[in-house]
Amino acid sequence: MVLLPAAQDTGVLFRRTDLGSNAEVRAHRDNVVDSRLCTTIGNGNGLSVGTIEHLMAAFAGCGVENVIVELNGAEVPIMDGSSRSFVFLIECAGIVEQNAPRRAIQVLREIAVGNESRWASISPSDHFSLHCEIAFDHDAIGVQYFDYDSLQSSFEDELSSARTFCLASDVEKMRAAGLALGGSLDNAVVIGEHGLLNEEGLRYDTEFARHKALDCIGDLSLAGATLLAHVESYCAGHAMNHELLNALLDDETAWCWTDMDVPGVERIDAAPQVRHAAVAASA
Numbered sequence: 001m002v003l004l005p006a007a008q009d010t011g012v013l014f015r016r017t018d019l020g021s022n023a024e025v026r027a028h029r030d031n032v033v034d035s036r037l038c039t040t041i042g043n044g045n046g047l048s049v050g051t052i053e054h055l056m057a058a059f060a061g062c063g064v065e066n067v068i069v070e071l072n073g074a075e076v077p078i079m080d081g082s083s084r085s086f087v088f089l090i091e092c093a094g095i096v097e098q099n100a101p102r103r104a105i106q107v108l109r110e111i112a113v114g115n116e117s118r119w120a121s122i123s124p125s126d127h128f129s130l131h132c133e134i135a136f137d138h139d140a141i142g143v144q145y146f147d148y149d150s151l152q153s154s155f156e157d158e159l160s161s162a163r164t165f166c167l168a169s170d171v172e173k174m175r176a177a178g179l180a181l182g183g184s185l186d187n188a189v190v191i192g193e194h195g196l197l198n199e200e201g202l203r204y205d206t207e208f209a210r211h212k213a214l215d216c217i218g219d220l221s222l223a224g225a226t227l228l229a230h231v232e233s234y235c236a237g238h239a240m241n242h243e244l245l246n247a248l249l250d251d252e253t254a255w256c257w258t259d260m261d262v263p264g265v266e267r268i269d270a271a272p273q274v275r276h277a278a279v280a281a282s283a
Contacts (some may be wrong), residue, residue, distance in 0.1 A: 002069075002070040003067055003068070003069060003090070004069075005067070005068075006066040006068045008098040009100070010066045010067070010068065011028065012026070012027035012064075012065075012066075012067055012069065013026050013027070013068045013069065014026075014027060014052070014068075014069045014071065015068055016049065017071065018071075018073060019047060024043070025043040025049060026041075027041060027052060027056060027221075028041075028224050029222040029223060029224075029246060029249065031043065032222065032242050034048075035238040035239040038050055038051040038052075038238060039219055039222075039238050048074060049071060049074060049075070049076065050075040051075050051078060053215050053238065054076070054078075054079075054082060054164075055083070055086050056219070056221045056222065057155075057159070057217045057218030057221065058086035058090060058218075059090075059221065060217050060218065060220075060226075061087065061156065061160060062087060062090045062095065062155070062156075063095065064095055065102070079187065080163060080186065081163035081187040081188045082161050082162055082164070082214070083159070083160040083161075083162075083214060083218075084160045084161045086160075087160045103225050103260075104227070104258055104259065104260050105223055105225050105226065105249075105256075105257065105258075106255060106256050106257070106258040107122055107123060107227065107248065107254065107255050108253070108254055109124065109253070110122065110123040110124070111244065111254055113240060114240055117235065118235040118240060119234050119236065120232065120233045120234070120236040120241065121231070121232045122227070122230070122244055122248055123229060124228075124229065124230075125229050125230040127149075127150050128150040128226060128229060129147070129230045130147070130148040130149075130213055130231045131145065131146075131232050131233065132146050132147075132210075132212050132216060132231075133209065134209050134234075134235055135234075139195075140195050140196060141165075141191065141208050144206045144209035145209050146209040146210045146212075146213050158204075158210070161204070162203065162204060162207050162208075162211040162213075162214050163203070163207065163211060164187070164188050164189070164211055165188060165190070165211060166189075166190060166191070167190075167191050168190050168197060169193075189202065189208075212233070212236075213233075215237075215241070216236070216241050220241060222245065223248075225257075
């Protein structure tokens with residue numbers, strides 16, 4: 001994977017170099033083609049890119065809005081199952097401001113999806129914040145929650161290192177369905193019958209809830225702009241994240257475009273991008 005600088009208004013553009021120079025798809029909610037276990041986008045012509053959520057979360061957390069992502073395969077490198085490596089690469093390259101106002105999506109009224117067992121909602125706010133709660137019938141996970149506030153929290157310190165996780169009992173079912181074929185203890189936290197299988201343990205005491213929050217940030221970034229909103233999430237996954245985003249954006253009375261010069265938000269006069277040489281990652 002290589003990250004390249006991009007002109008203003010490009011957004012996040014994925015390019016499959018193994019399929020030719022014109023094999024491109026924009027990271028946008030309109031292009032989501034699959035949300036089982038991960039988020040996959042495609043262009044409808046056989047081109048797809050999977051597991052984009054951790055990289056998208058890193059872009060959102062670092063403030064990168066215009067960048068070209070070159071890949072020589074159908075999936076973003078999983079690295080260690082978190083966003084940490086991507087944040088490190090972006091920081092090494094640096095970001096630059098561009099000569100254009102930074103627009104945002106202002107949520108005007110509450111939108112909710114789901115049912116009593118799983119739900120998510122989004123409501124008006126002057127900046128982005130998130131309350132994410134999970135509940136698993138396993139002693140190693142149980143009930144956890146995490147709160148993220150874009151004005152007070154540090155994405156790098158509090159979220160970027162949270163790894164994806166799964167139950168060992170589900171691994172064979174996923175592989176039988178052709179999913180998570182490259183999964184291992186190097187890129188996921190795996191919970192066995194009697195506890196964690198990873199010898200190094202957890203990175204945060206609430207790592208599971210934090211990773212769900214990381215996924216949610218990555219998925220909601222497919223709005224194409226910063227959301228000025230508060231999100232509540234209970235036992236939601238990728239599919240529900242996208243359901244919530246679509247329910248919001250499909251209702252033109254529930255949101256409007258604005259700039260970042262709103263109460264409680266520091267004025268940002270231009271959208272940043274990755275700069276200097278391309279940033280390379282391998283897995």
